[in-house]
Amino acid sequence: xxxxxxxxxxxxxxxxxxxxxxxxxxxxxxxxxxxxxxxxxxxxxxxxxxxxxxxxxxxxxxxxxxxxxxxxxxxxxxxxxxxxxxxxxxxxxxxxxxxxxxxxxxxxxxxxxxxxxxxxxxxxxxxxxxxxxxxxxxxxxxxxxxxxxxxxxxxxxxxxxxxxxxxxxxxxxxxxxxxxxxxxxxxxxxxxxxxxxxxxxxxxxxxxxxxxxxxxxxxxxxxxxxxxxxxxxxxxxxxxxxxxxxxxxxxxxxxxxxxxxxxxxxxxxxxxxxxxxxxxxxxxxxxxxxxxxxxxxxxxxxxxxxxxxxxxxxxxxxxxxxxxxxxxxxxxxxxxxxxxxxxxxxxxxxxxxxxxxxxxxxxxxxxxxxxxxxxxxxxxxxxxxxxxxxxxxxxxxxxxxxxxxxxxxxxxxxxxxxxxxxxxxxxxxxxxxxxxxxxxxxxxxxxxxxxxxxxxxxxxxxxxxxxxxxxxxxxxxxxxxxxxxxxxxxxxxxxxxxxxxxxxxxxxxxxxxxxxxxxxxxxxxxxxxxxxxxxxxxxxxxxxxxxxxxxxxxxxxxxxxxxxxxxxxxxxxxxxxxxxxxxxxxxxxxxxxxxxxxxxxxxxxxxxxxx
Amino acid sequence: xxxxxxxxxxxxxxxxxxxxxxxxxxxxxxxxxxxxxxxxxxxxxxxxxxxxxxxxxxxxxxxxxxxxxxxxxxxxxxxxxxxxxxxxxxxxxxxxxxxxxxxxxxxxxxxxxxxxxxxxxxxxxxxxxxxxxxxxxxxxxxxxxxxxxxxxxxxxxxxxxxxxxxxxxxxxxxxxxxxxxxxxxxxxxxxxxxxxxxxxxxx
Numbered sequence: 020x021x022x023x024x025x026x027x028x029x030x031x032x033x034x035x036x037x038x039x040x041x042x043x044x045x046x047x048x049x050x051x052x053x054x055x056x057x058x059x060x061x062x063x064x065x066x067x068x069x070x071x072x073x074x075x076x077x078x079x080x081x082x083x084x085x086x087x088x089x090x091x092x093x094x095x096x097x098x099x100x101x102x103x104x105x106x107x108x109x110x111x112x113x114x115x116x117x118x119x120x121x122x123x124x125x126x127x128x129x130x131x132x133x134x135x136x137x138x139x140x141x142x143x144x145x146x147x148x149x150x151x152x153x154x155x156x157x158x159x160x161x162x163x164x165x166x167x168x169x170x171x172x173x174x175x176x177x178x179x180x181x182x183x184x185x186x187x188x189x190x191x192x193x194x195x196x197x198x199x200x201x202x203x204x205x206x207x208x209x210x211x212x213x214x215x216x217x218x219x220x221x222x223x224x225x226x227x228x229x230x231x232x233x234x235x236x237x238x239x240x241x242x243x244x245x246x247x248x249x250x251x252x253x254x255x256x257x258x259x260x261x262x263x264x265x266x267x268x269x270x271x272x273x274x275x276x277x278x279x280x281x282x283x284x285x286x287x288x289x290x291x292x293x294x295x296x297x298x299x300x301x302x303x304x305x306x307x308x309x310x311x312x313x314x315x316x317x318x319x320x321x322x323x324x325x326x327x328x329x330x331x332x333x334x335x336x337x338x339x340x341x342x343x344x345x346x347x348x349x350x351x352x353x354x355x356x357x358x359x360x361x362x363x364x365x366x367x368x369x370x371x372x373x374x375x376x377x378x379x380x381x382x383x384x385x386x387x388x389x390x391x392x393x394x395x396x397x398x399x400x401x402x403x404x405x406x407x408x409x410x411x412x413x414x415x416x417x418x419x420x421x422x423x424x425x426x427x428x429x430x431x432x433x434x435x436x437x438x439x440x441x442x443x444x445x446x447x448x449x450x451x452x453x454x455x456x457x458x459x460x461x462x463x464x465x466x467x468x469x470x471x472x473x474x475x476x477x478x479x480x481x482x483x484x485x486x487x488x489x490x491x492x493x494x495x496x497x498x499x500x501x502x503x504x505x506x507x508x509x510x511x512x513x514x515x516x517x518x519x520x521x522x523x524x525x526x527x528x529x530x531x532x533x534x535x536x537x538x539x540x541x542x543x544x545x546x547x548x549x550x551x552x553x554x555x556x557x558x559x560x561x562x563x564x565x566x567x568x569x570x571x572x573x574x575x576x577x578x579x580x581x582x583x584x585x586x587x588x589x590x591x592x593x594x595x596x597x598x599x600x601x602x603x604x605x606x607x608x609x610x611x612x613x614x615x616x617x618x619x620x621x622x623x624x625x626x627x628x629x630x
Numbered sequence: 631x632x633x634x635x636x637x638x639x640x641x642x643x644x645x646x647x648x649x650x651x652x653x654x655x656x657x658x659x660x661x662x663x664x665x666x667x668x669x670x671x672x673x674x675x676x677x678x679x680x681x682x683x684x685x686x687x688x689x690x691x692x693x694x695x696x697x698x699x700x701x702x703x704x705x706x707x708x709x710x711x712x713x714x715x716x717x718x719x720x721x722x723x724x725x726x727x728x729x730x731x732x733x734x735x736x737x738x739x740x741x742x743x744x745x746x747x748x749x750x751x752x753x754x755x756x757x758x759x760x761x762x763x764x765x766x767x768x769x770x771x772x773x774x775x776x777x778x779x780x781x782x783x784x785x786x787x788x789x790x791x792x793x794x795x796x797x798x799x800x801x802x803x804x805x806x807x808x809x810x811x812x813x814x815x816x817x818x819x820x821x822x823x824x825x826x827x828x829x830x831x832x833x
Contacts, residue, residue: 045802045816078754079722108753132721134803139816140691141803142720 045139046070052133054146056153061121063150065129066114074100074110075133079143080117085125093118123150200357200370209366213373219350220377226348226544226612229378231414232263235339236382237389238305238407239332249387255332256379256386262336264375270340271355271371272364291418294341298415301335305408340375348544348611350374352589402443402460409439429478432485436471440464486550506553506562511536511569516578517585523568530599531566532625537583539572542591544611552615561619564626594618596625660798665808666714670788672733672741675705675713681830682712683823684808686796689728689748690721690755691804693817698749704823711827715745716792718804721754726789728760733785734778735769743767744774 045051052075053068065082067075077097082090094117097109110133119127127150132143147156203215223229236259240252351374358367416435420428440446445464449457477488484490514520524533538545552558570579572591582588586595594609607621666682675683683705687694705713717733719725728748735744747763748755755763761771778785796806799813807814809823810830818826 048802134691134693135816137817138693139803139805140688140693140720143722 045135046073048141048144051135051141052131052144054129054131054155056129056148056155058153059118063119063121063123063127063148063153065117065119065148067111067116067131069111069113069115069133072136073133074112074136075115075131077109077111077115079130079132080115081130082117082119083128083130084123087128090123090127091120093120126150126156200353200367209369212366212370216350216354216370216373217377217380220374221380222377223348223350223374223612224378224381231417232339232379232382233385234407234410235335235414236386238301238404238410239335240386240389241305241404241407243328252389253383253387254329256383258329258332259336259339259386260376260379260382262333263340263379264372266337266340267375268368268371271351272358272368274355290341291422294338295415295418297335297338298411298418302408302411302415305404305411350611352593352610355589356587405442409435409442426478426481426483429474429482429485429488433471433475433478436467436474440468440471443467506559506567508538508549508553508569510553511567513569513571515570515576515582517582518578520568520582523566524597524601531564532599532622532627533566533568533597533601534562534622534625535586535595535597536567536569537572537588537591537593537595538569539591542572544613545592548592548613552613552618555615558615558618558622561622565622594621596621598625598627660795664791665795666712668714668716668788668791670784671714671716671792672736672745673712673714674702674742675711676709677712679708679710679712681708681710681810681827682714683827684714684716686716686718686792686801686804686806688718688720688725688804689732689751689760690725690753692753694805695749695751697805697817697819700820701818701823704820704827708824708827716795717789718792718796718801718806719789720804724755724757724760727757728755729789730778730785731760731764731774733788734774734781735764737777737781737784738773740767740769744769 051070051073055066055068057064057066069075077094080092080094082092084090094115097111097115099107100110101107115131117129126147128145128147130143130145132141134140148154149156200212203212236256239259240247240255243251243255351371354367354370354374357370358364412435416428416431420431423431441464443460443464444457445461445468447461449461453461474485474488477491480489480491482488482491512523514523520535538549570582572579572583583590588595589610592609592611592613594613596604596607598604604621604625607624609617609621665684683701685694685701689695701713705711717729719729732741732744732748735741744764744767747767748760751759751763764774765771799806799808801813802815805817807818807823807826809826810833812826812829814822814826
């Protein structure tokens with residue numbers, strides 16, 4: 020035997036046992052069951068000659084015609100094979116027949132399965148028979164094996180089990196540790212994970228959600244006045260960023276720990292109003308109405324004035340996390356799911372902290388190197404402070420906007436723009452000898468005033484989008500002459516619960532892939548998607564034939580929250596792609612920054628198209 | 631131990647290998663490691679044993695279930711045998727369902743109870759009966775489904791490899807065994823199994 024062991028291929032060293040079997044060596048299937056087809060009038064009769072000691076199952080006999088359509092077939096009753104403790108089955112010994120009602124055209128596929136009594140069970144075999152000649156097609160001898168392979172390739176199950184668990188019979192793909200956290204950990208351990216999240220954070224620093232941070236930090240720095248140096252700028256901005264990152268990871272952990280609803284709680288009216296109030300206070304202080312400081316009893320304990328402003332910078336950073344907190348991004352979602360699934364709070368929190376610091380790195384750079392550029396004193400500085408004051412108010416308006424009835428937000432923006440115009444001197448008289456800067460300021464003010472007027476008109480006419488204040492008027496004029504297919508928020512059918520989703524998926528006739536889009540009014544990234552991704556022509560092409568369903572999370576209800584939980588959605592914006600069998604297609608889920616390219620790629624794999 | 635019988639049998643095996651070469655085109659490489667030490671296949675018996683018994687089986691195959699207590703008894707009494715049960719679902723949907731569910735249970739450390747529960751079932755199974763057998767062990771279908779979904783790539787990969795191996799060995803059906811360097815198609819009785827283990831150990 021040793022001689023054979025040295026052979027390079029393992030298979031070649033394998034011997035087929037001839038003796039050790041308890042029973043006869045099983046025959047090849049085509050010898051154990053010899054099949055032939057004959058004609059009986061217009062019917063086709065299929066007969067099997069069975070070797071002694073072999074049987075065929077009655078219930079596994081089947082005949083299909085062209086296109087896999089089952090054909091009507093008659094089989095005689097078989098013998099009930101009782102095996103004490105092993106149940107009863109109906110089988111044929113000796114001969115078996117199946118009669119297919121004619122006339123049959125084209126070809127038919129006959130499938131059968133049997134066993135060697137007491138020894139071995141064969142996989143099902145399918146033989147294709149030409150209905151005209153009744154001869155088996157030449158290459159069908161091995162088809163039994165092929166059939167088995169196909170049935171295995173199509174694994175129906177994975178799915179079957181969750182049926183009991185969820186009502187919508189939608190299967191979501193693996194969202195687990197294969198996610199961003201798990202894969203980073205696998206590749207290089209904890210350090211790699213932290214560096215990875217830092218890097219992801221830097222990439223996310225230039226997304227709309229983080230933009231409000233820049234003016235907020237700049238405004239904080241200007242409040243320092245003359246004492247602002249590069250080192251001071253570094254200290255203040257790092258404090259701000261560290262507090263922001265700490266809050267970010269804290270909220271993340273609590274969110275994952277308490278179920279994902281906590282994160283939504285940050286969007287509650289109370290939280291929103293509170294944060295808006297903080298920004299209004301900051302604004303008033305920037306206008307010089309009062310000096311914003313910590314209460315005096317606290318201030319005395321914090322060594323000096325400098326420590327005090329570090330503290331307020333930290334407090335500001337902490338509350339700023341509330342502004343970017345609800346912006347769901349892929350790494351955030353990954354980290355939250357990781358915490359929820361593994362319970363590893365420390366690692367999840369570390370990842371989130373790194374993500375927050377990463378988002379803040381450009382802020383620190385700006386705070387450190389930009390500090391030199393800001394004016395130190397004089398009238399100019401007053402102006403700059405006022406401009407930043409307006410930015411604070413703008414943040415507050417942006418926060419409150421979502422709580423107001425449609426149109427009211429636009430009116431607020433209008434008031435803000437006009438007031439800004441007044442403050443910057445748009446309506447002051449300008450002397451002929453005024454310099455370039457003053458003239459630029461005046462034109463900026465005039466533009467702001469004009470914009471404010473347009474916003475006011477738009478708001479009164481029911482528009483809601485500050486960037487399209489005249490949309491309603493334009494739409495009224497152009498009637499309903501809609502151009503080619505353009506996908507907007509209206510193209511989606513809105514649903515509110517898991518029950519809605521499942522009835523929608525069931526109701527629609529022909530099977531189609533589905534896109535489920537989670538969005539919300541307060542989700543900045545979602546607005547970007549609705550404004551510039553969905554209307555893209557390539558996206559319209561890619562989503563052609565895809566059922567569009569949206570879940571509006573502007574108001575959190577128990578129903579949409581449980582839907583989120585069921586589909587393991589952390590927050591908006593998230594896009595899920597289901598195939599025709601309502602199974603989520605692996606690697607197609609989009610979270611956070613979504614582009615026309617990613618939508619196109621995911622949609623085509625949901626449609627089963629090759630890329 | 632080169633006996634005439636061994637040589638003849640080995641020659642037959644080599645011939646069989648040559649005959650199935652064309653079919654091997656779609657299967658992955660079959661190595662000793664992939665047959666005996668597939669990292670995703672659960673191992674029973676003594677994991678450090680010097681002989682590995684590989685059984686290709688189906689949870690609906692009556693003979694597989696009938697001989698299962700005997701196979702376990704022989705492995706237990708020997709004490710130095712690794713037993714690897716390779717799912718080869720040949721009886722359609724319910725078999726695939728059962729195989730996936732048990733391999734899912736394996737991912738949460740419940741391989742043996744789940745496998746044993748299905749081995750104790752009678753004859754043909756429906757998916758409901760598979761669920762009933764599994765839940766009788768205290769497992770819930772929710773946790774099994776979660777495990778299967780979570781590890782679906784791993785489980786499908788294992789089932790695909792099992793399938794390719796069964797084909798490469800030219801097995802006619804279930805049960806079939808690979809013990810040492812010898813394959814056995816069909817059931818083994820206690821004497822046959824013990825003999826095969828002894829022969830593998832001697833080789």
